Amino acid sequence: MFIRPRSMTFGRPGFIYVVVLIISFVIVIGISTYFTSMRQGRLLAYRSLHGDYAAVLAKAGLSMSQACLAEASRDPSSPIYKALVQPLETYMASGRARIDVGPRIDLSSMFSNIVDRISTDLPRGRSSVAELSAQFYIVPSQLVPLPALTVGPAKVINRSGGEKMGRIFVECTATVSFHAFDTRVSRTLAGFYEFRVVHCPIPILSDFTLFVRESAGLFNTVEAGDTGLQNGGQPAVVLGNGAKELQSRTADMLNLESLKKQGWVYLGGQNEIVLNLTYSMDETASPSQVGEDFHFYQQNPSSLAAGRAVVDPAQKVLANRHLPNPFWEVRNWDMGVNLLKDGALKAQYEEVFRGTSSGYRLGSQLKLLGAPPERVSPTLVFGPVSAGFFRIVAAAPANPANSSFDAYFSVLKDPASPSDPAKNFARDYYDELQPYLGKLLYLYDPYKSGKYMYYDTSVLGGLLEYAKGTAKSDYLKLCAGFRTRNYNQALLHLKTRNEIPNPLSHAREFGIPESLFTDPPTSPNRSTLPAALLPSAWADLGDLDLSKLNLKDMVEPLRRAACWTVPKSMSTESYLIAERRLSGEELDLGTMICSDSPLTLPALTKVRRGGIILAPSITLQGAVPAADRGILVLVAYQGTIQLPQAPVHASLVATNGAVVANGPLDVTGNIVAQRLDLGTSGGSSPGKLDYDAAKLKNRSFEIGPSGQVSDTFVIDFSRRVTRIQ
Amino acid sequence: MEAVTRQTRGFSFVELGIAILILALTIVPILDLLQGGVKGTAQSLYLSRAFQAARSVADSIYSCPWSSLDDATVKTLASKIEVPDGCSRPRVDSIQLITSSLPNGSVLETKVATIRVGWVKTEGKDKTGEVVLTAAVSLAR
Numbered sequence: 001m002f003i004r005p006r007s008m009t010f011g012r013p014g015f016i017y018v019v020v021l022i023i024s025f026v027i028v029i030g031i032s033t034y035f036t037s038m039r040q041g042r043l044l045a046y047r048s049l050h051g052d053y054a055a056v057l058a059k060a061g062l063s064m065s066q067a068c069l070a071e072a073s074r075d076p077s078s079p080i081y082k083a084l085v086q087p088l089e090t091y092m093a094s095g096r097a098r099i100d101v102g103p104r105i106d107l108s109s110m111f112s113n114i115v116d117r118i119s120t121d122l123p124r125g126r127s128s129v130a131e132l133s134a135q136f137y138i139v140p141s142q143l144v145p146l147p148a149l150t151v152g153p154a155k156v157i158n159r160s161g162g163e164k165m166g167r168i169f170v171e172c173t174a175t176v177s178f179h180a181f182d183t184r185v186s187r188t189l190a191g192f193y194e195f196r197v198v199h200c201p202i203p204i205l206s207d208f209t210l211f212v213r214e215s216a217g218l219f220n221t222v223e224a225g226d227t228g229l230q231n232g233g234q235p236a237v238v239l240g241n242g243a244k245e246l247q248s249r250t251a252d253m254l255n256l257e258s259l260k261k262q263g264w265v266y267l268g269g270q271n272e273i274v275l276n277l278t279y280s281m282d283e284t285a286s287p288s289q290v291g292e293d294f295h296f297y298q299q300n301p302s303s304l305a306a307g308r309a310v311v312d313p314a315q316k317v318l319a320n321r322h323l324p325n326p327f328w329e330v331r332n333w334d335m336g337v338n339l340l341k342d343g344a345l346k347a348q349y350e351e352v353f354r355g356t357s358s359g360y361r362l363g364s365q366l367k368l369l370g371a372p373p374e375r376v377s378p379t380l381v382f383g384p385v386s387a388g389f390f391r392i393v394a395a396a397p398a399n400p401a402n403s404s405f406d407a408y409f410s411v412l413k414d415p416a417s418p419s420d421p422a423k424n425f426a427r428d429y430y431d432e433l434q435p436y437l438g439k440l441l442y443l444y445d446p447y448k449s450g451k452y453m454y455y456d457t458s459v460l461g462g463l464l465e466y467a468k469g470t471a472k473s474d475y476l477k478l479c480a481g482f483r484t485r486n487y488n489q490a491l492l493h494l495k496t497r498n499e500i501p502n503p504l505s506h507a508r509e510f511g512i513p514e515s516l517f518t519d520p521p522t523s524p525n526r527s528t529l530p531a532a533l534l535p536s537a538w539a540d541l542g543d544l545d546l547s548k549l550n551l552k553d554m555v556e557p558l559r560r561a562a563c564w565t566v567p568k569s570m571s572t573e574s575y576l577i578a579e580r581r582l583s584g585e586e587l588d589l590g591t592m593i594c595s596d597s598p599l600t601l602p603a604l605t606k607v608r609r610g611g612i613i614l615a616p617s618i619t620l621q622g623a624v625p626a627a628d629r630g631i632l633v634l635v636a637y638q639g640t641i642q643l644p645q646a647p648v649h650a651s652l653v654a655t656n657g658a659v660v661a662n663g664p665l666d667v668t669g670n671i672v673a674q675r676l677d678l679g680t681s682g683g684s685s686p687g688k689l690d691y692d693a694a695k696l697k698n699r700s701f702e703i704g705p706s707g708q709v710s711d712t713f714v715i716d717f718s719r720r721v722t723r724i725q
Numbered sequence: 726m727e728a729v730t731r732q733t734r735g736f737s738f739v740e741l742g743i744a745i746l747i748l749a750l751t752i753v754p755i756l757d758l759l760q761g762g763v764k765g766t767a768q769s770l771y772l773s774r775a776f777q778a779a780r781s782v783a784d785s786i787y788s789c790p791w792s793s794l795d796d797a798t799v800k801t802l803a804s805k806i807e808v809p810d811g812c813s814r815p816r817v818d819s820i821q822l823i824t825s826s827l828p829n830g831s832v833l834e835t836k837v838a839t840i841r842v843g844w845v846k847t848e849g850k851d852k853t854g855e856v857v858l859t860a861a862v863s864l865a866r
Contacts, residue, residue, distance in 0.1 A: 020744035024751035031755040038762040045769045049776055053858075056783055060861035063787070063835075070831035070865035114823050114835050114861060121839065121857035580866050588830075608830065719791065719864055 047185055050176055053122065054187035057132060057174035060118055061107050062191050062721045065134040065170045068105050069193060073590065073715035074609070074629070078102070080136060084197050085162040085713050091140035101136040101168070108132040123178040130184050131175035142167040146196070147557040149203055152548045155541055157203045159561075162713055167192040170721065190724050195717035196563045198592045199710075200610055200631045201696050202672075204541070205554075205653055209240075209263030209691040211672040213551070240690040256511035260533060263670060263691030266546050268527070551655035551674065555637040558614060562594035563716040572599040572615050589613070589632065591716040598639070603646065607632055610695075611714050617641070617657070624648045626668065629711050631695040640677075643667070651696065661687060668692050771844035772856060774809035779842040779858040781806045782815045786838050791864040794836050796820055803840070813843035835863040 072080035079102030091099070108115045108129055115129055122128035143166035146159040170193065175186040205211065507514045513530040531542020566575040572595040576582035581589050585604050589611030599615035603622020610630030617639030623646035624632065633651040634641060641654045645663030651670050652659050658675035665678060665687030678687065695712055785802040786794065796819055803815040818839040825833040840858045 014740075016740045016744045017747070020748050024748055027752055028755055031759050035755075035758050035762045038765075042762075042765050042769050045773060049769070049773060052776060052780060056780060056858055056860065059783075059787055060859075060863075063861060063863040064833065066863060067825070067827060067831060067833035067865040070833070071827050071829045074829040074831060111825055111833065111835075113825060114833075114837070114863075117821065117823060117837055118859040118861050121859060 047183075050178055050185040051187050053128075053178075054174040054176045054185050055189060057118070057129065057176065058172045058187050058189040059723075060114075061132045061134055061172035061174055062170060062189055062723070064107055064111050064114060065105070065136075065172060066193065066717070066719060066721065067111070068107075068134060068136070069168070069195070069715075069717050072102075073717070076711045076713075080168075081713075081715060083138065084164075084168070084195065084715055085710075087162060088143060088145055088160045088164050091138070091143060094140045096139055096141045098137045098139055098169075101138055104133050104135045106133050107172070122176070128176050128178055129174070130177045131173060131186070134170050134172045137169050137171065138166070139169065142169075142192075146198065146561045149557050150553050151204055151541070152544050152550070155544050157538065157541065159199075159203065161199070162710075163197050163199050163561075165194070165196040165561075168195050168717065169724075191721040192724065193717040193721055195715060196561070196592070198561060198563065198612060198714050198716075200592075200612055200633050200712045200714055201651060202554075202558070202612075202633060202635075202653060203538075204544075204549075205551075205672045206633075206651055206670060206696045207264055208672060209265055209670050210676070210689060211264075211266045211268075211546075211670075212676045213268045213674045240688065256532065259512065260535075261693060263693070263696065266527075268547050551653075551672070555614075555635075555655050558612075558635065559594045559637075561592065562612070562614060563591045563714075564593050566593060566595035566597065568596060571597050572613070573601070587632075589714075590630070591714055599634075601634075603644070607649075609714070610712070620644045620648060622646050624650050626692075630714060631669070631692065631712055641673070649692070651692075665689055670696060771811045772854065775812045775842040775844040775854075775856040776858070778806055778809055778812055778815055779840045779856050782817065782840045782842075783838075783858050783860040786840075786860040787862060789862070791834075791836065791862055794820065794838075794862055799838050811844050813845065815840055815842045817841075832866045833863050834866070835861050837861045 069080065072078040072084075075081055076085075083099075083101040108131065115132060116126055119126045119129045143164050146163045146165060148159060149157040151157055169190060171188055171190045173186055173188040175184050177184045504514065504517050507517050511532070513532055516530060527545055527547045529541060529544040529546065531539055534541055564579075566572055570578070572593075573582065575593070575595065576587075576589075581587065581591070581593075582601075585602065586606045586608065587601075587604050588608035590609035592612040592614075594614040596616065598617045598619070599613060600619045600621060601624070604624050607625055607627040608629065610627035610632040612633040612635065614635045614637055616637060618634050618636045619642040620634075622644050625647075626649040631651055632649065633653065635653040635655065636657060637655050638657065639654075640657040641652050641659045643652075643659065643661050643663075643665070647666045647668070649668045652667065652672070654673040654675075656674060658677045659671050659673040660677040661679050663679070667688070668690045669692045671689060782799075782803045785805070786799055789798060789802065796817075799817045799820065803817050806815055808814050818841070821837045821839075823835045823837060825835070827833065838860045840860065841855055842858075843853055843855045845853050
């Protein structure tokens with residue numbers, strides 16, 4: 001049987017193409033789908049890889065960002081600096097909220113050389129890095145104040161102003177693009193640096209030009225001869241407590257606001273301390289004029305009470321109370337020193353001193369007062385201090401008026417010790433020596449006379465006897481030797497141009513607490529800080545008893561505030577050198593360092609940035625110039641601070657020891673110490689301690705209306721960023 | 726017996742040849758694409774492994790204090806990294822120090838360490854490549 005092949009119904013022309021196309025389509029679709037999914041996977045993998053590249057780059061950026069902090073810490077006008085020194089309270093309301101600090105920083109342009117280098121091996125080189133930037137921010141809840149300073153019973157300085165410690169966060173974003181048309185891939189990493197803001201002048205302590213708890217005897221006594229200060233003797237120290245001004249202008253400086261900017265002086269301890277300070281009529285600025293610049297002014301002929309001869313009515317009453325008719329007039333001279341060789345009164349001096357040695361003529365006893373006028377600046381003195389302007393009080397017949405001038409010369413030679421009236425020669429031997437007393441006092445014993453000389457104008461150097469002068473009881477009472485006025489009161493005299501016998505009532509007009517000016521100077525109130533002179537932030541410290549301020553108690557909080565601690569295995573100098581803060585004769589501190597090993601600082605020719613160094617003891621081997629920025633604070637917390645025979649610009653604090661001058665003191669800054677040891681080989685020049693008002697006056701932190709901030713803050717931070725997730 | 730003709734087969738050999746050609750032209754590139762995709766995926770795998778090794782070295786470098794970062798240290802660090810399959814042991818070029826002086830006087834010293842990790846296999850064929858990663862650790866003074 002023949003079977004006819006069945007005609008294939010699908011055997012139409014082109015059928016095979018349809019089948020092939022269908023198969024091809026299915027294959028293409030399937031493989032494309034598979035390929036696409038693989039490609040997506042790869043793209044994801046590459047994107048992840050690129051993201052990792054970006055993350056590594058961001059990590060480098062985080063590390064580099066510390067340079068932005070380093071730069072900002074040197075620039076008080078930078079947004080970061082300003083933000084970090086803001087008082088804590090300004091942030092407290094923000095709690096945990098993030099506060100951006102300054103604008104986003106373009107690290108790739110700031111550190112182009114580094115970015116060029118680290119992008120060398122990327123597929124497109126430098127073009128691969130589309131962005132590398134950093135944004136700093138702070139979280140207020142991560143800020144805390146520095147350890148509080150306990151300065152006395154129930155008196156604590158909360159350092160919550162500009163000072164603080166905490167974390168500053170940084171967010172670093174890196175964006176890479178490895179192909180021209182690729183999507184950019186970004187990664188942002190965040191981290192933080194620990195930081196501290198420390199105000200270099202130490203609170204309260206920096207308010208003092210001089211703060212000493214104990215004196216090694218009479219402070220500021222002077223051994224002087226006819227050629228000036230004596231070699232081998234104890235040198236004098238001239239205190240400048242703030243802005244220097246000619247005497248004629250200092251009178252206008254005494255008010256509450258100017259006092260707030262001045263240094264204070266606290267001379268505590270057991271010993272009676274004599275702080276001699278005076279001014280001159282000859283207003284010259286030469287340091288060599290110290291102690292030799294006084295020119296005696298009798299009085300203004302047209303106004304007898306003017307000038308320096310101030311009539312003291314109260315004393316006049318005392319001097320005349322035994323007489324039926326007032327005879328004596330008591331005048332006060334605020335004295336300086338004069339060579340007595342030249343000047344308008346040269347002829348008179350020669351007359352007076354004829355036959356005496358040149359040494360006497362120099363009036364060396366007055367040199368211990370020495371301070372030319374530009375060194376006088378209003379300040380306040382705390383503590384049991386006999387301090388102030390040297391005052392000669394002399395009684396003379398009221399008529400003729402210029403007889404008081406003669407009386408002045410009678411008492412001129414008397415440096416009787418105010419601390420030991422028993423040595424008063426005139427009182428002890430008056431009866432026996434009365435006929436010769438004036439001459440004796442004048443020629444042979446210029447160290448034993450009394451304060452009041454009842455001068456017989458008819459006899460050169462002669463004194464009137466009791467009967468003609470005053471009652472013996474009054475005389476003895478008045479014969480107390482020379483005295484220095486209450487220093488603060490002397491300022492009032494200056495303020496009132498020395499024309500008002502008792503200017504105390506004017507204290508209130510100037511807004512100054514009256515208690516600061518009342519006699520006696522040993523009043524307990526003289527050791528307390530008047531609240532009126534403190535910034536409002538420290539109002540709680542008002543009435544702080546300085547005699548109870550324990551410097552030692554301040555050490556531990558200061559140590560805990562330090563930014564860096566020197567490793568025990570290193571010396572302080574080695575550490576400073578290793579950290580490149582000390583290089584040869586150049587110091588660039590800019591931080592607060594605490595060390596357990598003594599510090600010996602070589603002579604420096606440049607101090608770029610100040611800061612604080614705490615060490616057990618400190619020896620300065622040479623000069624310390626003024627810091628270009630900030631102030632250098634050296635704290636010896638166990639032993640002494642040894643000073644060189646060279647100028648030192650620093651705030652020196654010896655909490656448990658002495659500041660030892662190994663030559664004439666020459667410090668611009670301030671001194672706080674248990675003792676000030678001036679030594680005995682001061683040479684023939686007086687020492688000087690000038691309050692560095694420009695650096696130390698910042699008792700309260702403020703940002704000025706134009707945004708300026710003090711450069712006396714140091715901002716330092718950890719050099720390693722801590723990553724956060 | 727009737728001869729098998731195009732009518733009985735339903736298609737001619739010419740048509741079949743053309744169809745096979747079309748199929749080949751379609752499938753071969755697709756297969757090549759597929760192979761390329763597989764190879765790329767494998768490559769990205771080894772690349773990723775190499776990169777992770779390099780990044781591990783970079784991370785250990787970043788965790789190292791700046792002062793103790795030197796050639797010997799980074800070599801030690803690199804030697805401690807577990808080498809993934811298909812990758813070579815990480816190598817670190819000599820550290821390069823870049824010093825940047827900034828306007829306010831601070832100085833940024835950056836130690837740059839270039840880490841290289843090679844990968845050696847792709848789909849059974851020997852092929853080498855290298856991941857290069859750069860770590861930069863800075864210290865500001």
